[in-house]
Amino acid sequence: MLRRSLRMALQRQEFSIDYQPIVGDKGVAGFEALLRWDHPLLGTIPPSVFIPMAESDGLMPEIGSWVLDQACREALEWPEEFTLAVNVSPAEFLTDGLTDRISQTLDEIGLAADRLEVEITEGVLLERTVDNLDTLNTLSVLGIRISLDDFGTMYSSLSYLKNFPFDTIKIDKYFVSDLENNEKSQAIVRSVIVLAHALEMAVTAEGVETPAQAQWLNDLGCDRIQGYVISPPLKVNAMKSFLTTLKQGPGGGTPVSNDKASQDWLGTDIESRT
Ligand code: C2E
Ligand code: CA
Ligand code: CA
Numbered sequence: 001m002l003r004r005s006l007r008m009a010l011q012r013q014e015f016s017i018d019y020q021p022i023v024g025d026k027g028v029a030g031f032e033a034l035l036r037w038d039h040p041l042l043g044t045i046p047p048s049v050f051i052p053m054a055e056s057d058g059l060m061p062e063i064g065s066w067v068l069d070q071a072c073r074e075a076l077e078w079p080e081e082f083t084l085a086v087n088v089s090p091a092e093f094l095t096d097g098l099t100d101r102i103s104q105t106l107d108e109i110g111l112a113a114d115r116l117e118v119e120i121t122e123g124v125l126l127e128r129t130v131d132n133l134d135t136l137n138t139l140s141v142l143g144i145r146i147s148l149d150d151f152g153t154m155y156s157s158l159s160y161l162k163n164f165p166f167d168t169i170k171i172d173k174y175f176v177s178d179l180e181n182n183e184k185s186q187a188i189v190r191s192v193i194v195l196a197h198a199l200e201m202a203v204t205a206e207g208v209e210t211p212a213q214a215q216w217l218n219d220l221g222c223d224r225i226q227g228y229v230i231s232p233p234l235k236v237n238a239m240k241s242f243l244t245t246l247k248q249g250p251g252g253g254t255p256v257s258n259d260k261a262s263q264d265w266l267g268t269d270i271e272s273r274t
Helices: 002-009 047-056 060-075 098-109 122-126 129-142 158-163 183-198 211-219 236-252 260-266
Strands: 015-024 027-039 043-045 083-087 116-120 145-151 168-171 202-205
Touching: 002 027, 002 047, 015 060, 015 236, 027 047, 027 060, 027 236, 047 060, 060 083, 060 098, 083 145, 098 116, 098 129, 116 122, 122 129, 122 145, 129 145, 168 183, 183 202, 183 211, 211 260
Parallel strands: 027 083, 083 116, 116 145, 145 168, 168 202
Antiparallel strands: 015 027, 027 043
16 A cells, blocks of 8 residues: 555655754754655655665656755755755666756756765665766766765775765764764774775764764764754754754854754854854
8 A cells, every 4th residue: 555655645745855954063064855755644654664665666766856856946945055965766876867867957956066965875886886986977077976875884895985986974873873882883983084084085974862972973073963963854844944043143042952062063153154
């Protein structure tokens, strides 16, 4: 039943996109687009359930195109300094003409290529290596940034880091969740940061939930963090007030947690953004 309704979901306009802030030492750097499906009878279905389904039923290229188009249109309303990160699934990545479609969408909507970040997982890179390298190089030449998502959970192949033009490595929440009390996670995160920086790549840590984790990441030299400690993914309306609050500066109150570690991450940015 779920599979059947998934086929109709796009047409029935049941999808929406939430946006989760990604912050660096100068404050909010951008937002990651996260797809949501509100089923009319079953309510919200998590992406971990419907995305693999859409992927195996061959629906992902079409759904992914909708996400890209919709997210680029919504990002056009944001201040220009904010980037938009969009997840691209393996099936979508391997469809012909992906780079043409992305650059056409950007042209049509009028979003600068350097505001778009494409997030892929290593699963994408397992097949058709030469074609994949071509695709990533083309995106890179267009000025689109590329992030390697969920790093550390799959093969974490160093040859990918050597051969593919990533701008950012996203460290999976698996290594972040016990950062305060697990020396092995600390060692892994520290090493990935050193490795990424040596390769001139930035590091974003995902799933940062506590001020202590944010503090650890700051101390380890992580470039950006993303997680509930800063903000959960925001619905369109919450996103609008988040942006308004950022614009208003301290008088408007900070839209994110005001613990010290989060504030360290946000630096003086919120205050200076008046
Ligand atoms: P992801 O790309 O790794 O996205 C991060 C996930 O972590 C999101 O789950 C987000 O809501 C969640 N998250 C954020 N902060 C925290 C935190 O502090 N703690 C914890 N425990 N979780 C946090 P979500 O939204 O359920 O998405 C799950 C996955 O579905 C995504 O993982 C991504 O792989 C996929 N996905 C979501 N939207 C899209 C899309 O538009 N296209 C494609 N291809 N995949 C998508
Ligand atoms: Ca992602
Ligand atoms: Ca991830």
